[in-house]
Amino acid sequence: MSDLCAHLDDVEAAAGRIAPYAHKTPVLRCSALDQILGAELYFKCENFQKVGAFKFRGACNAVTSLSEEELHRGVATHSSGNHAAALALSAKLAGSSAHIVIPSNAPAVKKAAVEGYGATITYCEPTLDARESTLAQVLEKEGRIMIHPYNDARIIAGQGTAALELLEEVGDLDVVMAPVGGGGLLSGTSIAVSESSPSTKVIGAEPLNADDAYRSMQSGEIQPSENPQTIADGLLTSLGELTFEILKERCSGIVTVSEDSIVEAMRLVWERMKIVIEPSAALPVAALLEKRSEVSGERVGVIFSGGNIDLERLPWLK
Amino acid sequence: MSDLCAHLDDVEAAAGRIAPYAHKTPVLRCSALDQILGAELYFKCENFQKVGAFKFRGACNAVTSLSEEELHRGVATHSSGNHAAALALSAKLAGSSAHIVIPSNAPAVKKAAVEGYGATITYCEPTLDARESTLAQVLEKEGRIMIHPYNDARIIAGQGTAALELLEEVGDLDVVMAPVGGGGLLSGTSIAVSESSPSTKVIGAEPLNADDAYRSMQSGEIQPSENPQTIADGLLTSLGELTFEILKERCSGIVTVSEDSIVEAMRLVWERMKIVIEPSAALPVAALLEKRSEVSGERVGVIFSGGNIDLERLPWLK
Numbered sequence: 001m002s003d004l005c006a007h008l009d010d011v012e013a014a015a016g017r018i019a020p021y022a023h024k025t026p027v028l029r030c031s032a033l034d035q036i037l038g039a040e041l042y043f044k045c046e047n048f049q050k051v052g053a054f055k056f057r058g059a060c061n062a063v064t065s066l067s068e069e070e071l072h073r074g075v076a077t078h079s080s081g082n083h084a085a086a087l088a089l090s091a092k093l094a095g096s097s098a099h100i101v102i103p104s105n106a107p108a109v110k111k112a113a114v115e116g117y118g119a120t121i122t123y124c125e126p127t128l129d130a131r132e133s134t135l136a137q138v139l140e141k142e143g144r145i146m147i148h149p150y151n152d153a154r155i156i157a158g159q160g161t162a163a164l165e166l167l168e169e170v171g172d173l174d175v176v177m178a179p180v181g182g183g184g185l186l187s188g189t190s191i192a193v194s195e196s197s198p199s200t201k202v203i204g205a206e207p208l209n210a211d212d213a214y215r216s217m218q219s220g221e222i223q224p225s226e227n228p229q230t231i232a233d234g235l236l237t238s239l240g241e242l243t244f245e246i247l248k249e250r251c252s253g254i255v256t257v258s259e260d261s262i263v264e265a266m267r268l269v270w271e272r273m274k275i276v277i278e279p280s281a282a283l284p285v286a287a288l289l290e291k292r293s294e295v296s297g298e299r300v301g302v303i304f305s306g307g308n309i310d311l312e313r314l315p316w317l318k
Numbered sequence: 319m320s321d322l323c324a325h326l327d328d329v330e331a332a333a334g335r336i337a338p339y340a341h342k343t344p345v346l347r348c349s350a351l352d353q354i355l356g357a358e359l360y361f362k363c364e365n366f367q368k369v370g371a372f373k374f375r376g377a378c379n380a381v382t383s384l385s386e387e388e389l390h391r392g393v394a395t396h397s398s399g400n401h402a403a404a405l406a407l408s409a410k411l412a413g414s415s416a417h418i419v420i421p422s423n424a425p426a427v428k429k430a431a432v433e434g435y436g437a438t439i440t441y442c443e444p445t446l447d448a449r450e451s452t453l454a455q456v457l458e459k460e461g462r463i464m465i466h467p468y469n470d471a472r473i474i475a476g477q478g479t480a481a482l483e484l485l486e487e488v489g490d491l492d493v494v495m496a497p498v499g500g501g502g503l504l505s506g507t508s509i510a511v512s513e514s515s516p517s518t519k520v521i522g523a524e525p526l527n528a529d530d531a532y533r534s535m536q537s538g539e540i541q542p543s544e545n546p547q548t549i550a551d552g553l554l555t556s557l558g559e560l561t562f563e564i565l566k567e568r569c570s571g572i573v574t575v576s577e578d579s580i581v582e583a584m585r586l587v588w589e590r591m592k593i594v595i596e597p598s599a600a601l602p603v604a605a606l607l608e609k610r611s612e613v614s615g616e617r618v619g620v621i622f623s624g625g626n627i628d629l630e631r632l633p634w635l636k
Contacts, residue, residue: 026344028366047592048346109589152582232342267629271427274365274625276592311585 007154008195009159011188014061018158021060021093023163025049027169029253032272036184037288040161044166047277047307051085051113053137053234054148054162054185054305059086061158062147063094065303071096076144078102078124081110083149083305100142101135103127107233107310127227128237135272150184151240160188166301173200174298177284179305180204180254181235183243189303190220190250197303201252203293205283208256217247217254224283228273231259231315234280234306254290255292262286263315269304281305324471324564326513329478329506332379334477339378339411342577343367343480345487350590355606358617365595366627369403369431370462371552372480372503372623373467376575379476380465381412389414394462396420396449397440399428399484400552400624402468417462418508419453425551425628445545446555462499468502469558478506481513484619485511491518492616495602497623498522498531498572499553507621508568519570523601525549530556535565535572537567549577549633552598552624573610578606581633587622597633599623 028043046054063075071094077087091098098119102111103126114121124134139146148155162178162185176193178259181185186204193202202311206213212230216239224239239247247254257265265284268289281304286298289292346361351507380394392415395405402418409416416437420429421444432439442452457464466473481494492627494511500503505523511520524531528546533558543556557565564573572576575583586607587593599622604620605611 045592052592069391237401270594270629274363274370274594276594311588311632311634314629317635 002200006157006160006188006191008191008299009269010153010157011164011192011224014157015164015262017064017231018060019056021050021113022057024165028273029156030273033268036268037285038142039288039298039300042166042170042301043273044162044301044303045275046162046305047275049282051089052306052308053082053086054159054303055082055086056089057121058184058188059147061082061089062152062154063087063090065094065154066145070145072144074098075147076100076135076138076142077147077149078119078135079149080236080260081106082308083169085110085113087147088114091119092117099138101131101138101143103131107308109310110308113308117188118305131213142157148240150182151235151242153242155184155241156188156191156246157191158188159185159206160192162303163189163192163216164196166303167197169299172197172299173301174302175201175203175293176297176301177203177205177287178279178303179232179235179283180206181280182237183213183239185303185305187246194250202250203252204247204254205287206254206256207235208258210235211256213247214254214256216244231262231298234278234282235283252274255287257283257286257290257292261290265289267316276307276309278305278306281307282314322521324475324478324506324509326509328471328475329482329510332475333479333482335382336375336378336479339368340375340628341367342483343565345484346591346593348591351586353559354586355603357606357613357615360484360488360617360619361497361591362480362619362621363593364480364592365599365622369400370624370626371400371404372477372621373400373404375479376476376502377401377408377465377551378471378591380470380472381405381408381414382473384414384463392416394418394453394456394460394467395465395467396453397467398551398554399424400626403431403435403467406435409437410435412560417456417460419449419496420454422448425626427628428626431626448612464594465557468500469560471560473502474506474509474560474564474603476506477503478510478619481507481510482493482514482620485515490515491619493519493521493611493613493621494621495521495523495605496621497550497553497601498524499598500555501531501557501565503621503623504569505561508564511613512568520568521570522565522572524572525553525580525601525606525630526554526576529574531565532572532574534562549580550598550601553597553601575601576605576607579608583607585634592603594625594627595622596627597626599625
């Protein structure tokens with residue numbers, strides 16, 4: 001693999017770097033879900049992470065890796081929400097500043113969080129092209145350091161720390177499952193798991209309506225996600241070169257799930273576990289509901305990626 | 319106090335009796351809520367308890383206290399919901415049977431839970447008179463053991479185990495706050511706290527629209543709650559003789575809060591802590607929002623009583 005790819009020692013270094021800032025999130029169990037899904041499930045609750053999502057781990061690792069001069073210049077990114085809030089808070093905690101390009105259709109609660117952390121915001125059209133061109137303008141004008149939401153080894157290493165904590169806490173797992181959008185969480189998880197517990201499989205779960213990672217893995221080439229329509233608003237982006245390279249080598253497989261299953265899984269978790277997860281976080285449970293992976297009786301780790309959702313707009317309410 | 323009142327050793331015995339069945343629920347913290355409410359808050363998450371509410375503790379203690387002959391006769395009660403589910407599951411786990419009288423206006427999700435645990439259900443009008451007369455008929459016909467939702471020393475001792483765990487886990491607290499309906503949780507909490515940590519205050523929080531406990535404490539006589547209209551559907555009942563006697567002696571005070579504050583507090587907890595609590599569980603946070611108690615900078619334990627709510631009918635959606 002490319003030297004740009006993160007390895008286990010990068011994930012371990014990230015864990016040390018973010019320790020003073022990030023929550024060591026709890027691993028919850030739920031006998032009702034074990035029974036319904038037919039496996040021994042261990043839920044790593046990144047919905048309880050700072051900014052309400054695993055994204056804080058990567059952003060915090062990236063920002064705390066910067067030099068004094070870079071911190072002074074400040075950081076910038078484009079993001080549909082959770083990475084935006086994560087970078088904004090990380091910059092604030094490190095005494096730096098952030099400028100975030102946000103697609104206009106991002107959930108209100110995510111926009112409000114970014115504002116709350118004191119970042120500058122520029123809105124753009126909800127396409128990858130518009131996001132990238134708007135960010136390029138910001139970077140050229142302000143000389144900030146670009147922190148990509150997922151195609152960055154520091155981000156990937158940071159995201160991998162969630163799986164590292166999960167394995168440390170519950171020991172041997174047969175499978176670890178995570179949602180996949182741009183692939184930052186899944187590639188970081190793949191590195192942490194494949195190098196520290198080689199017999200454990202890593203499975204990504206993706207919306208059928210945004211199945212670019214599945215198609216990319218099938219074809220061996222990055223397949224872009226073009227204007228995908230899914231309730232999982234954190235999983236709209238396409239894989240990057242780095243995340244794709246890692247997934248090809250280290251991820252056991254990617255499964256796709258329907259929109260109905262995502263809503264059903266999300267509601268099941270709210271009702272049975274009494275915790276708030278966002279649609280994107282429900283993907284692994286949706287895959288288990290659809291029996292997309294054969295995990296019967298196995299010890300399965302599930303990463304709940306985040307809990308940021310507009311409570312005025314719940315998907316089961318018409 | 320009457321010998322019927324539970325004491326710390328009863329709470330400790332209950333803790334041992336229910337240990338094989340009940341969850342030792344986590345104590346969560348939330349820096350955002352600490353900041354908003356101006357205190358150091360420790361949230362005992364009984365919304366994660368079996369059946370989604372602290373009520374399992376009392377019901378389980380009551381059922382596991384029965385003789386073989388009593389278990390064979392089975393148990394019965396009236397309840398607006400959480401005690402119903404708790405008694406149904408406790409009876410099932412102990413190899414007994416349960417018959418529950420439920421007011422017709424109880425939330426659908428709570429009715430479904432009772433059915434799921436295999437109990438027999440009889441519906442009645444939503445008044446205390448109808449509940450008691452319907453239950454009397456069941457008891458006369460079937461010879462079951464009545465397990466009152468709160469006015470029972472075994473129930474009170476069981477509910478006190480939540481506060482016992484809270485104190486064991488986080489050490490000295492200045493205040494412990496709990497909601498008050500019939501007073502089972504608050505009186506059990508008062509016993510556990512006053513006997514094991516005498517300098518810690520215990521404060522009950524009650525809907526202004528169902529302020530019978532507040533009025534009872536003021537007047538020195540039990541004041542009934544007559545057809546109260548509050549979103550806190552677990553707090554509709556009046557104090558019982560036992561719970562009132564305990565509260566008079568051991569509870570530091572009861573504060574009342576508005577319906578708007580209950581909804582605001584509930585939503586705040588969902589948004590910031592990413593956990594699902596039911597309206598009744600939001601009472602202490604509502605009291606803190608209204609600054610009904612002076613706890614500035616203090617270490618405050620809050621018992622989140624339950625998390626059972628119909629996700630189709632959220633109070634902030636018109």
